[in-house]
Amino acid sequence: MKLDEFFVTGDPLIYGADVSIALTLIGAIFVLTYFKKWKWLWTEWLTTVDHKKLGVMYIIAAVLMLFRGGVDALLMRAQLTVPDSSFLDANHYNEIFTTHGTIMIIFMAMPFLIGLINVVVPLQIGARDVAYPFLNAVSFWTFFMGAMLFNISFVIGGSPSAGWTSYVPLAGLELSPGVGQNYYLLGLQIAGIGTLLTGINFLVTILKMRVPSMKLMQMPMFTWSSLITMVIIIFAFPVLTVALALMTFDRLFGSHFFTMMDGGMPMLWANLFWIWGHPEVYIVILPAFGMFSEIISTFARKTLFGYKAMVYSMVVIAGLSFLVWVHHFFTMGAGGAVNSFFSITTMLIAVPTGVKIFNWLFTLYKGRIRFTTAMLWSLAFIPNFVIGGVTGVMLAMAAADYQYHNTYFLVAHFHYVLISGTVYACFAGLYFWYPKMFNHRLNERLGKWSFWIFVAGFNLCFFPMYFLGLAGMPRRIYTYGIGDGWMSLNVLATFGGVLMGIGFLILVYNIYYSFRYSPRETTGDPWDARTLEWSTPAPVPHYNFAHLPEAKGHDAFWIMKEEKKQGKAPEKKPYKPIHMPSYSGVPIIMSVFFFIAGFGMVFSWHWMSILGLIGVLATMVIRSFDYDKGFYVSVEEIEETEKKTTL
Amino acid sequence: MESVEYSPNTPLEYQSETGRLNILGFWVFLGAEIALFSTLFATYLVLVGRTGGGPGPEELFELKGVLIETFLLLTSSFTCGLAIHYMRNHSLKGVFLWIGVTLALGLGFLGFEIYEFVHYIHEGAALTTSAYWSGFFVLVGTHGAHVTMGIAWISLILIQLKQRGLTPDTTRKVFISSLYWHFLDVVWIFIFTAVYLYGMVM
Amino acid sequence: MSNNEQTNSHSHFPWSHLIGFGLSIVLTLLALWVGFASDFSFRTIMIIVVILALIQAAIQLLMFMHITESDSSRIQVGTILYAVFIAAAIVAGTIWVMSFGMHNMNM
Numbered sequence: 001m002k003l004d005e006f007f008v009t010g011d012p013l014i015y016g017a018d019v020s021i022a023l024t025l026i027g028a029i030f031v032l033t034y035f036k037k038w039k040w041l042w043t044e045w046l047t048t049v050d051h052k053k054l055g056v057m058y059i060i061a062a063v064l065m066l067f068r069g070g071v072d073a074l075l076m077r078a079q080l081t082v083p084d085s086s087f088l089d090a091n092h093y094n095e096i097f098t099t100h101g102t103i104m105i106i107f108m109a110m111p112f113l114i115g116l117i118n119v120v121v122p123l124q125i126g127a128r129d130v131a132y133p134f135l136n137a138v139s140f141w142t143f144f145m146g147a148m149l150f151n152i153s154f155v156i157g158g159s160p161s162a163g164w165t166s167y168v169p170l171a172g173l174e175l176s177p178g179v180g181q182n183y184y185l186l187g188l189q190i191a192g193i194g195t196l197l198t199g200i201n202f203l204v205t206i207l208k209m210r211v212p213s214m215k216l217m218q219m220p221m222f223t224w225s226s227l228i229t230m231v232i233i234i235f236a237f238p239v240l241t242v243a244l245a246l247m248t249f250d251r252l253f254g255s256h257f258f259t260m261m262d263g264g265m266p267m268l269w270a271n272l273f274w275i276w277g278h279p280e281v282y283i284v285i286l287p288a289f290g291m292f293s294e295i296i297s298t299f300a301r302k303t304l305f306g307y308k309a310m311v312y313s314m315v316v317i318a319g320l321s322f323l324v325w326v327h328h329f330f331t332m333g334a335g336g337a338v339n340s341f342f343s344i345t346t347m348l349i350a351v352p353t354g355v356k357i358f359n360w361l362f363t364l365y366k367g368r369i370r371f372t373t374a375m376l377w378s379l380a381f382i383p384n385f386v387i388g389g390v391t392g393v394m395l396a397m398a399a400a401d402y403q404y405h406n407t408y409f410l411v412a413h414f415h416y417v418l419i420s421g422t423v424y425a426c427f428a429g430l431y432f433w434y435p436k437m438f439n440h441r442l443n444e445r446l447g448k449w450s451f452w453i454f455v456a457g458f459n460l461c462f463f464p465m466y467f468l469g470l471a472g473m474p475r476r477i478y479t480y481g482i483g484d485g486w487m488s489l490n491v492l493a494t495f496g497g498v499l500m501g502i503g504f505l506i507l508v509y510n511i512y513y514s515f516r517y518s519p520r521e522t523t524g525d526p527w528d529a530r531t532l533e534w535s536t537p538a539p540v541p542h543y544n545f546a547h548l549p550e551a552k553g554h555d556a557f558w559i560m561k562e563e564k565k566q567g568k569a570p571e572k573k574p575y576k577p578i579h580m581p582s583y584s585g586v587p588i589i590m591s592v593f594f595f596i597a598g599f600g601m602v603f604s605w606h607w608m609s610i611l612g613l614i615g616v617l618a619t620m621v622i623r624s625f626d627y628d629k630g631f632y633v634s635v636e637e638i639e640e641t642e643k644k645t646t647l
Numbered sequence: 648m649e650s651v652e653y654s655p656n657t658p659l660e661y662q663s664e665t666g667r668l669n670i671l672g673f674w675v676f677l678g679a680e681i682a683l684f685s686t687l688f689a690t691y692l693v694l695v696g697r698t699g700g701g702p703g704p705e706e707l708f709e710l711k712g713v714l715i716e717t718f719l720l721l722t723s724s725f726t727c728g729l730a731i732h733y734m735r736n737h738s739l740k741g742v743f744l745w746i747g748v749t750l751a752l753g754l755g756f757l758g759f760e761i762y763e764f765v766h767y768i769h770e771g772a773a774l775t776t777s778a779y780w781s782g783f784f785v786l787v788g789t790h791g792a793h794v795t796m797g798i799a800w801i802s803l804i805l806i807q808l809k810q811r812g813l814t815p816d817t818t819r820k821v822f823i824s825s826l827y828w829h830f831l832d833v834v835w836i837f838i839f840t841a842v843y844l845y846g847m848v849m
Numbered sequence: 850m851s852n853n854e855q856t857n858s859h860s861h862f863p864w865s866h867l868i869g870f871g872l873s874i875v876l877t878l879l880a881l882w883v884g885f886a887s888d889f890s891f892r893t894i895m896i897i898v899v900i901l902a903l904i905q906a907a908i909q910l911l912m913f914m915h916i917t918e919s920d921s922s923r924i925q926v927g928t929i930l931y932a933v934f935i936a937a938a939i940v941a942g943t944i945w946v947m948s949f950g951m952h953n954m955n956m
Contacts, residue, residue, distance in 0.1 A: 131668045200675045204668060207924055234675060235935045238683035246690065246785065255774050255781035256699070257690065263697030263778030271946055272686060275939055322938050326946055334946050624803055627816060661919060674916070674925040678932040685936035689943035710885075717877060725870040728913040732863040829914045833906045839877075840902040844884045848894055 008158050011092065013075075018155055047583040049133035050542055051118045054140045056437055058115025059430070061144055063508075065108040068151065070504060072100035077461075077497040080490050083482040093478035094161035095180070099154065101164030105284065106188060107147040109418070112426040113287040114143075114198055117226045119437055120429075121202060123533035123540070124220045126211030126549045126556075131204040132197075133581040134623070139194040139201065141591035146191025149598045153183035157602065160184040163476065165273060166247070168258040168266040173251050179602050185248045186598035192237050192244070193594075199233030202226060211532075214551035217311070220531040221297075221304055225290025228314040229283050232321060236279035243272035252604060267332055274325040282321040284418065286314060288425030289356060292378045295432050296360050298529045299375035300367025303555055306359040313352030320349040330398045331405045339398035346396035353389060357382060372527070373447030377428035380455050381420050388416025391466065406476075409469025415462045427451075427507070435526045439539045440518040442510050450506035457499025464489040464496075524645075530555035537645035543578045546638050575639060577632040586626075590619035658735050659818040666819040673823045677830050684834050687789060688841055691782040695845070699777035704846035707767055713843045716759045717835065720794075723752035724832035727825050734821055739813055742821065746805060749828065753798050760791050787842065790834050797828055869912030876905045 008014050032038050075096050079088045122130055130136050153159045160180035162171035171181050206227045249255040256264040297304040326342035391413045395401050435441045473486050480486055521538040532549050535557045552559045597612025660666045727749040733741025774784045804820045811817050880898045910916045916925050
């Protein structure tokens with residue numbers, strides 16, 4: 001293979017990216033070396049098994065991916081603003097919408113949510129760590145290496161260009177002969193391992209690691225939503241694993257699952273992809289629902305309305321989410337009976353979602369609302385999400401879907417649910433739990449600027465797309481003619497997109513600004529909140545709780561505070577040594593080997609993939625023979641730490 | 648992770664917090680494995696008959712070999728259960744004996760399966776022949792790969808058992824690997840039914 | 850942890866394993882007989898052998914794997930039952946959807 005086939009060449013945009021990637025790397029290496037931080041980075045972060053640090057790393061990675069996916073989005077908007085634009089060529093445009101979709105769903109939305117779950121859930125249930133701290137690190141590092149593998153396709157070998165759904169035959173060997181599609185398959189496969197492990201880990205954590213006094217029906221709503229999400233992950237991700245593996249076999253080893261010849265069935269790919277893909281939608285929306293529940297309840301200063309109805313509707317969603325997948329390809333023509341069945345299940349699943357909307361509204365009713373930035377995101381979510389949801393029910397009608405399918409109407413719909421659901425929640429959760437993670441709040445004034453600009457931009461960008469779709473504009477076209485009459489709405493959409501970009505940049509600036517100027521927290525409870533994570537001091541000690549807290553009902557921390565006001569201070573008990581797991585370098589090394597194996601398979605360099613897989617197995621064997629039992633935090637150290645922290 | 652009161656009758660593998668958590672976690676993992684294999688089964692069943700002009704299963708499947716594989720694996724699942732039985736009676740010798748038998752039967756199963764695969768390939772039915780055979784080799788091959796992994800994994804645990812004897816840690820590992828081994832037999836029951844019986848009766 | 854005690858203080862002869870093994874062999878042979886020696890229709894044969902396979906799987910789970918023995922047995926049983934629901938949805942759903950309304954599946 002020649003070097004100019006290995007590196008992507010010929011496009012000034014990509015040369016620019018090459019330079020900026022190189023400069024960033026050199027800059028990072030220089031800073032780490034100059035300030036002698038390599039050892040610190042390794043011992044404190046790269047080998048950590050602490051759920052709070054892993055959560056922070058997930059979120060940092062997700063924000064980086066949001067940046068990359070956002071740049072992709074703006075490039076698309078730039079191309080589509082005016083008719084017959086030649087800013088991007090067709091293939092480049094295909095690559096960009098493919099990486100935009102894949103990155104936003106797999107490498108931005110999920111890690112952002114999983115990051116917040118990592119930080120918050122163990123604290124909410126009064127646990128000192130997750131059930132399997134080592135696996136948690138493996139989860140993070142396989143996700144990270146999978147994401148990196150996918151991302152380097154951009155400069156080495158070429159990006160995938162068959163859409164984030166990778167339908168065959170387009171994604172097959174004949175029509176996508178390059179290595180781009182292999183990057184998609186292997187990057188998602190490696191990241192998927194991490195997601196499945198997260199699912200198992202947090203399911204067991206939530207079920208078995210709660211403080212003994214917390215009953216299932218007293219868990220905070222975010223914990224409940226995470227539990228249901230983990231159930232969906234556990235049963236949906238193996239389907240993706242298989243689907244990706246089958247396409248990998250088709251492309252690398254000549255099997256005939258999805259080919260056009262020798263009996264292959266291209267539409268079987270769509271079927272398998274969406275058996276995973278639809279539950280995936282709920283994987284990224286349920287934790288968002290949980291966060292909004294916490295935030296709305298906190299800032300309405302009321303306990304959540306209809307707790308049980310919330311829980312049961314999520315349980316129903318978990319079951320139904322596996323029975324609606326065909327609505328993504330009604331137009332395949334599976335027949336009237338099939339389409340009717342899936343049309344009905346799809347409309348059914350809107351019911352529990354509607355129940356939740358009313359619960360939030362009733363929580364707000366007669367609440368003494370504080371309009372913090374986190375609350376603003378949550379309030380904006382409700383009407384915007386309803387728009388997305390209602391248009392979703394329109395799409396659910398199979399007969400009507402033949403009109404909407406693959407138009408901008410669909411694009412508008414899923415951006416309305418995914419952005420106003422998931423992305424708003426990520427921002428809301430970030431503002432809300434930021435003081436728990438970094439010991440200072442994000443600036444509220446900048447936060448509100450960022451909020452208003454982003455929300456205005458979002459509606460300006462995507463609302464016109466409904467009408468573009470109804471006017472017949474198909475998704476994934478790289479340009480259109482002046483006679484189509486789509487220009488004015490496209491200009492509007494691009495303007496909105498730019499506003500969203502500005503909103504995001506203000507958020508990033510806010511992170512820097514608050515780091516410099518925001519006052520440090522003096523209490524662990526900046527929002528006068530209700531659940532147990534806020535009962536931990538600032539900063540949170542690495543063992544989380546010196547004494548395990550007691551949960552006496554819903555909003556356990558609120559009850560503790562009420563009791564304190566009535567003078568019932570909890571008696572001071574002596575500390576006991578706390579058992580904690582040891583840090584380990586195995587997860588990151590194992591994941592590097594996964595990366596090597598994946599990279600080898602992308603280029604069909606089998607020596608390299610075998611080498612990588614041997615490395616993976618070797619690290620597993622090392623782990624199997626490792627009988628490290630962790631360590632105990634001594635009473636002296638706990639006393640020392642508790643004195644330093646403020647409560 | 649604090650040690651909890653337990654009765655001396657509690658099996659060793661359940662005596663530590665880690666033991667209880669890991670066993671539960673492995674059950675959850677088996678739930679995920681069910682989803683994984685059911686996707687492979689769904690794929691296989693959809694591709695039945697799509698031989699693209701190549702040979703079909705009714706021409707190649709032979710009852711004798713399949714039965715030998717089935718009974719080897721079924722018996723290995725039984726002997727694996729015996730190993731756990733002896734483990735709970737604190738007989739290290741019994742554990743070694745019956746796990747040894749289990750591994751031997753597992754290797755026998757693998758041998759017959761590899762022979763079967765090679766035979767099919769000789770007869771002109773390989774992964775690349777048609778969609779049907781792609782489905783067959785990947786479904787049955789994934790199971791075979793699991794068996795291979797299982798043999799390697801259990802062998803490693805035997806070494807640890809030799810080094811450390813029966814402790815809460817080693818018994819936990821033996822027990823979890825036994826769950827895995829039984830599960831592979833469960834999967835085989837369905838392969839026997841949905842692939843071989845279906846293919847031969849059709 | 851009362852259930853654990855039962856499984857540990859059992860007699861020194863592994864009766865439950867032996868019975869499970871015997872039942873598995875019987876069920877396998879029964880499936881063979883139904884498949885090759887009975888004169889049921891193809892459809893009936895497949896229904897019967899699938900039911901036999903499910904019974905045999907249940908025997909493995911209960912008698913060999915002791916799914917009900919730990920203090921998390923409800924979670925374990927719930928997980929497996931939910932997995933069975935998912936498996937049914939995936940297998941039956943995929944076959945139905947990919948038959949494109951033509952019910953020539955022989956099933």
